[in-house]
Amino acid sequence: MTDKSPSLLSVDQMSIRFGGLLAVSSMTFEVREGEVLSLIGPNGAGKTSAFNAITGYLQPSSGDVVYRGRKLNGLSPDAISRLGVVRSFQKTSLFGGLSAFENVLVGLHKRSTQTPLAIMLGLPRVKEDERRLEAAAREVLDFVGILPRAQEPAASLPYGEQRLLEVAIALAADPKLLLLDEPVSGMNPAEKASFVETISRIRERGITVLLVEHDMRTVMGASDRVICLNQGTIIADGTPEAIQRNKDVIKAYLGERSSHARH
Amino acid sequence: MMKYFPQAFLGLLVSVPFWLTDSYMLHILITTGIFIIAAMSLNLLLGYTGQLSLGHVAFFGIGAYGSALTSLGFEITLPGGIPLGVSPKPVWFAMLVGIVAAGFTGWAIGKLAFRVRGAYFVIVSISFAEVVRLVAVNWVELTQGPMALNNIPVLRLGWGSAEVAFLRKPAFYWLVLAVGTVCYIIISRLVSSRAGRAMIALRENEPLAMSVGVDVTRYLVLATIVSAAMAGSAGALYTHYIRIVDPDIFLFVYTVTMVIMVVTGGKGTLAGPIVGGVIFGLIPELLRTMAIKPEVQWIIYGVVMVLVVYFLPMGIVPALRNWRGGQQASSTAAASGPQMEGAGK
Amino acid sequence: MVPPGVRPGGSDTIHTHGAKTRLDQFLQHCLNALMLGGTYALLGIGLTLIFGIMRVVNFTHGELYAFGAYCMYALVVPVGMNFFLALLLAMVLGALLGAVIEMLLLGRLRGADIDTTMLVMIGAWIAMQNTEQLIWSGVALTVPNPFPSAPLVVGPLSVSWLRIFVLFTAVGLIFAAYTVVNRTKLGKAMRATFQDRDTAALMGVRIDRMHTATFALGSGLAAASGALLGPVFVVNPTMGDLAAAKAFAIVILGGLGNIAGATIGGFILAFAEELGAGYVSSGYRDAMGFVLIIIILLVKPTGLFAQRERIG
Numbered sequence: 001m002t003d004k005s006p007s008l009l010s011v012d013q014m015s016i017r018f019g020g021l022l023a024v025s026s027m028t029f030e031v032r033e034g035e036v037l038s039l040i041g042p043n044g045a046g047k048t049s050a051f052n053a054i055t056g057y058l059q060p061s062s063g064d065v066v067y068r069g070r071k072l073n074g075l076s077p078d079a080i081s082r083l084g085v086v087r088s089f090q091k092t093s094l095f096g097g098l099s100a101f102e103n104v105l106v107g108l109h110k111r112s113t114q115t116p117l118a119i120m121l122g123l124p125r126v127k128e129d130e131r132r133l134e135a136a137a138r139e140v141l142d143f144v145g146i147l148p149r150a151q152e153p154a155a156s157l158p159y160g161e162q163r164l165l166e167v168a169i170a171l172a173a174d175p176k177l178l179l180l181d182e183p184v185s186g187m188n189p190a191e192k193a194s195f196v197e198t199i200s201r202i203r204e205r206g207i208t209v210l211l212v213e214h215d216m217r218t219v220m221g222a223s224d225r226v227i228c229l230n231q232g233t234i235i236a237d238g239t240p241e242a243i244q245r246n247k248d249v250i251k252a253y254l255g256e257r258s259s260h261a262r263h
Numbered sequence: 264m265m266k267y268f269p270q271a272f273l274g275l276l277v278s279v280p281f282w283l284t285d286s287y288m289l290h291i292l293i294t295t296g297i298f299i300i301a302a303m304s305l306n307l308l309l310g311y312t313g314q315l316s317l318g319h320v321a322f323f324g325i326g327a328y329g330s331a332l333t334s335l336g337f338e339i340t341l342p343g344g345i346p347l348g349v350s351p352k353p354v355w356f357a358m359l360v361g362i363v364a365a366g367f368t369g370w371a372i373g374k375l376a377f378r379v380r381g382a383y384f385v386i387v388s389i390s391f392a393e394v395v396r397l398v399a400v401n402w403v404e405l406t407q408g409p410m411a412l413n414n415i416p417v418l419r420l421g422w423g424s425a426e427v428a429f430l431r432k433p434a435f436y437w438l439v440l441a442v443g444t445v446c447y448i449i450i451s452r453l454v455s456s457r458a459g460r461a462m463i464a465l466r467e468n469e470p471l472a473m474s475v476g477v478d479v480t481r482y483l484v485l486a487t488i489v490s491a492a493m494a495g496s497a498g499a500l501y502t503h504y505i506r507i508v509d510p511d512i513f514l515f516v517y518t519v520t521m522v523i524m525v526v527t528g529g530k531g532t533l534a535g536p537i538v539g540g541v542i543f544g545l546i547p548e549l550l551r552t553m554a555i556k557p558e559v560q561w562i563i564y565g566v567v568m569v570l571v572v573y574f575l576p577m578g579i580v581p582a583l584r585n586w587r588g589g590q591q592a593s594s595t596a597a598a599s600g601p602q603m604e605g606a607g608k
Numbered sequence: 609m610v611p612p613g614v615r616p617g618g619s620d621t622i623h624t625h626g627a628k629t630r631l632d633q634f635l636q637h638c639l640n641a642l643m644l645g646g647t648y649a650l651l652g653i654g655l656t657l658i659f660g661i662m663r664v665v666n667f668t669h670g671e672l673y674a675f676g677a678y679c680m681y682a683l684v685v686p687v688g689m690n691f692f693l694a695l696l697l698a699m700v701l702g703a704l705l706g707a708v709i710e711m712l713l714l715g716r717l718r719g720a721d722i723d724t725t726m727l728v729m730i731g732a733w734i735a736m737q738n739t740e741q742l743i744w745s746g747v748a749l750t751v752p753n754p755f756p757s758a759p760l761v762v763g764p765l766s767v768s769w770l771r772i773f774v775l776f777t778a779v780g781l782i783f784a785a786y787t788v789v790n791r792t793k794l795g796k797a798m799r800a801t802f803q804d805r806d807t808a809a810l811m812g813v814r815i816d817r818m819h820t821a822t823f824a825l826g827s828g829l830a831a832a833s834g835a836l837l838g839p840v841f842v843v844n845p846t847m848g849d850l851a852a853a854k855a856f857a858i859v860i861l862g863g864l865g866n867i868a869g870a871t872i873g874g875f876i877l878a879f880a881e882e883l884g885a886g887y888v889s890s891g892y893r894d895a896m897g898f899v900l901i902i903i904i905l906l907v908k909p910t911g912l913f914a915q916r917e918r919i920g
Contacts, residue, residue: 055474076473078478078479081474086476089471095467095468095472106461109460114456114458116453116489119452119457122448169471169475170475173474173475
């Protein structure tokens with residue numbers, strides 16, 4: 001992506017405080033339309049907190065989150081999702097009692113046109129809508145590659161496929177901006193490699209991706225641009241190649257390792 | 264073969280008054296049926312949205328009182344000396360008023376109570392039912408208090424010579440069956456639709472449901488309105504069948520009875536409340552033949568509730584389904600997963 | 609029809625000596641509320657303690673309260689025991705009953721979700737309530753007390769000696785409970801057990817015993833409030849239900865799990881009931897708790913003194 005792409009989401013001077021702890025300190029960055037942007041940084045750098053604040057799961061102590069010229073601060077998570085900003089979760093998060101297929105059907109909530117009254121009256125257009133949703137669910141499951149597992153209970157899928165199902169649920173929710181929180185953690189190397197390719201296909205669908213990930217191979221393979229956070233502050237912003245050579249980034253990661261050694 | 268089971272079962276139920284002439288047995292079936300409707304409505308909240316609502320009897324009672332008062336007519340003085348009088352209305356209209364009143368209460372309580380979840384919600388729902396009971400006891404001008412509303416009229420439909428009075432038991436049995444069938448159909452449509460999936464989703468994982476754009480409160484309130492209106496219809500049926508209603512209708516044990524029916528039969532399944540309802544509708548009769556005091560019946564209910572949670576936590580219907588799934592090992596996915604009735608077929 | 613159950617603070621404390629001035633009446637209401645508030649606080653604390661530490665909603669709370677009152681009656685009237693000794697014994701028996709309930713019913717549900725334990729406790733509630741009804745039938749009983757029947761009169765105000773004793777005992781028990789939970793080794797072990805079970809076990813805490821001890825403590829407090837209020841009012845089998853409803857309102861007001869909150873919540877409920885009954889309508893005295901809950905939900909759903917986030 002080029003620098004000329006318009007901004008889709010901008011985070012301006014955002015700080016997040018938990019009691020006395022400053023998790024994110026006046027963070028400022030932009031996500032440009034159509035790019036795959038990764039947020040990296042050592043543990044506790046504030047990546048997940050930033051995700052939660054952008055998607056309405058917690059309120060930033062100060063600063064703004066603006067999506068397509070609209071302030072997201074103070075909106076509920078479901079309202080933000082309805083605007084097109086959809087997230088996945090760091091810890092596996094599924095509707096465990098339902099089948100994979102039903103999980104995706106729930107994800108399609110926003111694309112459905114059924115109203116409560118029409119449902120209770122059993123109007124034919126509800127049935128039509130259901131058929132449309134079922135086709136869409138199969139398409140999404142096929143897109144992430146787990147269509148053969150459609151009828152299996154989500155909780156009994158192998159771990160890697162559960163992670164893919166999470167992405168499928170988020171994709172079903174029709175995102176313009178998709179936030180993925182450590183999507184490949186728990187996947188085996190083959191699954192990770194194919195997920196890099198999945199991300200590029202997601203972008204081809206016209207979806208902008210903001211990725212938080214620890215796995216550097218995935219980050220470097222999938223991203224157009226990388227932002228590195230350390231202790232709540234942005235220390236570097238550039239192409240994957242530039243980030244890999246950045247001294248501050250290297251120091252942050254080495255510093256983390258040496259501080260671990262001291263403990 | 265199982266596909267047409269509901270229709271075949273309904274056919275069997277319709278035929279009952281033709282071969283069961285024992286009037287007392289029919290009476291038991293009618294009261295059981297009314298309780299099954301109430302249990303089905305509770306299941307929408309307890310089973311599908313996962314909210315343990317322990318004030319459900321309030322909706323039942325509001326339906327009963329609303330319908331009884333509208334059919335009898337009343338005159339009261341509101342605070343400030345404003346007189347309010349309602350002349351007696353036809354019973355079918357009164358029943359609709361009772362249902363709407365219950366639904367409206369469901370809306371108000373849903374808006375209020377779902378600001379909290381978990382233990383808080385449970386306690387708020389209990390308190391709500393208790394207050395409604397206190398109002399029924401104390402607002403003597405409207406409800407006659409403990410003296411009860413008597414001589415509640417019978418439902419009549421049609422005109423002139425084609426008029427049917429729901430006075431005889433077979434006619435009332437079919438009426439209950441009809442209302443129950445409508446409720447069953449509405450619930451089964453809801454739970455296999457977008458709305459029902461949203462309800463189930465927030466039972467399973469509320470943060471994830473929000474992340475795909477499900478407005479959680481909206482669907483909780485929707486479930487409460489539908490559930491309350493159905494409980495209200497059961498109450499309206501009850502009041503025009505028994506033809507007397509007093510504040511005891513709001514007793515907590517009736518909520519507990521509905522909860523036991525749902526939990527034993529299987530929460531979050533369409534058939535669960537029916538199975539549980541039949542069991543706990545017939546147990547009191549069995550105990551009566553053994554000349555056992557009502558207190559003992561409630562003690563047994565309490566113990567059964569504990570035992571069911573220990574040994575059959577999912578309830579009878581899911582347990583049978585799993586067992587059947589074990590028998591037909593090939594269709595495991597179909598047997599263990601269908602929390603969402605009929606979806607994805 | 610259910611008997612009206614406990615009607616705390618009713619005619620027993622209001623002694624009208626001819627025409628009182630409005631101010632005197634108001635002061636009398638406030639004094640009655642103060643007397644009542646202490647016992648309400650005690651009633652709420654047992655419930656909030658068990659929830660705060662164990663995350664279990666103890667639906668048998670009201671029945672343990674009724675159990676305490678019946679113990680008091682049985683020990684004082686048929687047995688003829690000393691009033692104060694009976695009070696102590698009722699409390700101990702309540703704690704023992706609580707321990708039995710915990711071991712029998714909750715022992716096999718360790719780690720189960722809150723809905724599961726709630727269902728079990730509701731089953732226990734119904735079973736216990738009807739057992740009481742079966743044993744004692746619906747007749748209301750009175751417990752004699754050794755205090756002078758003439759009230760203490762200060763200026764225009766009057767209050768019975770029994771109520772003064774009850775208030776002071778309740779406040780003493782509240783402080784004792786607070787100290788046990790927050791200042792003793794036992795209290796520390798209790799809190800550790802439910803905050804981080806594995807670490808507590810590693811540190812040598814006997815997990816099962818802590819569950820039982822916590823539940824017994826809360827149950828003892830419930831029985832104590834029943835034993836204290838039984839002699840003030842009449843003892844009947846449905847008294848537990850109303851007590852439970854009030855206890856729920858108190859702990860919601862104060863925030864589930866918050867001992868200080870429950871104490872203040874108890875006084876708030878007492879004042880609301882007393883003033884509501886005095887100036888609005890006595891029939892809705894028992895509805896005041898719910899009115900307060902509605903106001904709290906509208907204004908501050910997290911409770912007046914909530915410690916933790918409780919939504920979602």
